[in-house]
Amino acid sequence: MNASAIALMVVSLLLVWGGLGVSIAMLVARPERTEWPDGETGGDEQNS
Template sequence: MNPSAIVLMVLSLLLVWGGLGVSIAMLMARPERSEWPDGWTDDEADG
């Protein structure tokens, strides 16, 4: 593999795994939805 391919591979891996890490961190910070659109209640969303 040439150096440009390795750089692109590393950037792609950082983007994918970094996005996963940010998503997990945000879900841990706010696991439940605190606001609902107009006309919705918590009970309607459950089932």
């Protein structure tokens, strides 16, 4: 592998793992939605 291939691999890995890390951090900070638009309950129930 040449230097440009290694550099591209490092950038790609940082992008993927960094995105995963940010996603996990945001889920830890705000795990559940607390406010819903009018008429929404946030549950999984079906409207019949």
